Amino acid sequence: MPAEPPGTAGSLAPGRPSTAGPSTAGRVPPKVEIFDTTLRDGSQAEGLSLTVADKMRVAEQLDRLGVHYIEGGWPGANPKDKEFFARAASGELALAEAKLVAFGSTRKVGGRAETDPVMAELAGAGTGHVCLVAKAAPWHVAETLRTTTAEALDMVADSVTFLRNNAKVVLVDAEHFFDGYFEDPGFALEFLAVAESCGATPVLCDTNGGTLPHQVREVVRAARGAVRGSLGVHFHNDSGCAVANSLAAVLEGADHVQGCVNGYGERTGNADLTTVIADLSLKLGVETIGAERLRLLTPVAHHIAEIVNLAPAPHQPFVGVSAFAHKAGIHTSAIARAPGAYSHVDPETVGNTTRFVVSEMSGRSSVALKAAQMGLELTGDEISYVVERLKGLEHEGYHFEVADASLELLMRAATGWKQSFFRLESHRVVTELRPDGTFSTEATIKLYVGDERVMEVAEGNGPVNALDAALRKALGPRHPGLARVHLTDFKVRVLDSSSGTAAITRVLIDSTDGERTWTTIGVSENVIEASWEALSDSIVYGLLRAGAPER
Numbered sequence: 001m002p003a004e005p006p007g008t009a010g011s012l013a014p015g016r017p018s019t020a021g022p023s024t025a026g027r028v029p030p031k032v033e034i035f036d037t038t039l040r041d042g043s044q045a046e047g048l049s050l051t052v053a054d055k056m057r058v059a060e061q062l063d064r065l066g067v068h069y070i071e072g073g074w075p076g077a078n079p080k081d082k083e084f085f086a087r088a089a090s091g092e093l094a095l096a097e098a099k100l101v102a103f104g105s106t107r108k109v110g111g112r113a114e115t116d117p118v119m120a121e122l123a124g125a126g127t128g129h130v131c132l133v134a135k136a137a138p139w140h141v142a143e144t145l146r147t148t149t150a151e152a153l154d155m156v157a158d159s160v161t162f163l164r165n166n167a168k169v170v171l172v173d174a175e176h177f178f179d180g181y182f183e184d185p186g187f188a189l190e191f192l193a194v195a196e197s198c199g200a201t202p203v204l205c206d207t208n209g210g211t212l213p214h215q216v217r218e219v220v221r222a223a224r225g226a227v228r229g230s231l232g233v234h235f236h237n238d239s240g241c242a243v244a245n246s247l248a249a250v251l252e253g254a255d256h257v258q259g260c261v262n263g264y265g266e267r268t269g270n271a272d273l274t275t276v277i278a279d280l281s282l283k284l285g286v287e288t289i290g291a292e293r294l295r296l297l298t299p300v301a302h303h304i305a306e307i308v309n310l311a312p313a314p315h316q317p318f319v320g321v322s323a324f325a326h327k328a329g330i331h332t333s334a335i336a337r338a339p340g341a342y343s344h345v346d347p348e349t350v351g352n353t354t355r356f357v358v359s360e361m362s363g364r365s366s367v368a369l370k371a372a373q374m375g376l377e378l379t380g381d382e383i384s385y386v387v388e389r390l391k392g393l394e395h396e397g398y399h400f401e402v403a404d405a406s407l408e409l410l411m412r413a414a415t416g417w418k419q420s421f422f423r424l425e426s427h428r429v430v431t432e433l434r435p436d437g438t439f440s441t442e443a444t445i446k447l448y449v450g451d452e453r454v455m456e457v458a459e460g461n462g463p464v465n466a467l468d469a470a471l472r473k474a475l476g477p478r479h480p481g482l483a484r485v486h487l488t489d490f491k492v493r494v495l496d497s498s499s500g501t502a503a504i505t506r507v508l509i510d511s512t513d514g515e516r517t518w519t520t521i522g523v524s525e526n527v528i529e530a531s532w533e534a535l536s537d538s539i540v541y542g543l544l545r546a547g548a549p550e551r
Helices: 052-065 079-089 117-123 138-145 149-165 177-183 185-197 213-226 242-251 273-283 291-308 329-337 364-373 380-396 404-414 463-475 480-484 497-502 527-546
Strands: 033-036 069-073 099-105 129-135 169-175 200-206 232-235 256-259 423-433 439-449 452-460 486-494 505-512 517-524
Touching (some): 033 273, 052 069, 052 079, 069 079, 099 117, 117 149, 129 149, 129 200, 138 149, 149 169, 149 185, 149 200, 169 185, 177 185, 177 200, 200 256, 213 232, 213 242, 232 242, 242 273, 273 291, 364 380, 364 404, 380 404, 404 527, 423 527, 463 486, 463 527, 480 527, 486 527, 505 527, 517 527
Parallel strands (some): 033 069, 033 256, 069 099, 169 200, 200 232, 232 256
Antiparallel strands (some): 439 452, 486 505
């Protein structure tokens, strides 16, 4: 096998100088703690709502990944978080690697920690670790807390001391720290000194997400000079720099990074820990979760995306399904000779894989690589047929780079294969508006399974659901493996909106057998026809995977 080009694996790329440069010599820590706040800060993302059961499952996945801290929420702030911490304390959440952290604010202005209800909740949350949030910018102290900077510092000292006396390990999120530093560096650094002197680890927060990497390096360098122990950072992504800012902070000596898996969080989100971990480990040679766990980045990121019911971002660095996808023929031709020619790291180091995307832009090498990846052997003539067929179909509106299952069926057909699980005679769909205002959809399917003619009728909550139900009734008794195949998503896109109701529609159907998910496609001016094409391809592909006998 040809040698890999520099920079495709390992920590710092062979032959490349450290990106840290001489100015950071001696400041880059050998190890960085990873603090995940998906269950608290991440759950503030629009469209993300977690049940207590969801929070337990996410925590289990984060522990599997090997993060050092999991911020579980704000105990006492709402019934959901209160139940979560109670169940965790009962032993229902057994963490092997991570420490569970309770989050809350410092005591109230003018109050005492010993009588503050938030302090009582944190002390009784059943966790050994607590993260407090406190204002670190004079403007916010005056306008939000409506008090003095002296009282703000007293609130930090009083709260940290109380929790330390209750045997808690304490971190203090210095809210708006970067804005506060540029407003009043003296107060910002004094804030850090007070927190550390009371026994807490200070965490510099870019709460509004507007700080840029060169500013981060300046501020963290100053903070590192004022803090003797551990120093954390917490970045939001409003300027698109949360990951870059996290790396810049580590280059200046920060040894604790907070963020969320998949970058969840309010507004534009938090630093994406999957990218932070990969960059620190593979690019800077800084230990994070351990080299043996890096391969869990992709499966854990996707698993958590399923739990929170948000589709994984396909172009997400390192863990996205498109992160190592290659479409241009010139790229795939080069990759055939040198697998690392167009990959900055080996995809397997982060649990991902190289994908060859086939489209009308594809050349023969792209099709050959994709066929080999699918386990198919195509002759030269068959490859030529597939290339020309792809160009024609994509001109009609097909989009095979997002429909691998339909692409595999097309490639199989190029070899002369033809599915024989069933042969359609006809199908009919009837939608009825009933007197009570409800709709009823009924599908009738007539087909042959071998020499046997089968007719089935089924109702559904729409044409596709009814067709799927009728097809399953017809095939299920004859192909038991179909029971494992389920449709998970259905998408329709109008390709030519200027044609109105006569426009061509593209239908994509996602299906799964519990082990793998695949996508099929249909295109037609008739949405029912397009849906049937995608549905039947999905069922055929599912039967192939199930090893059903062909007739």
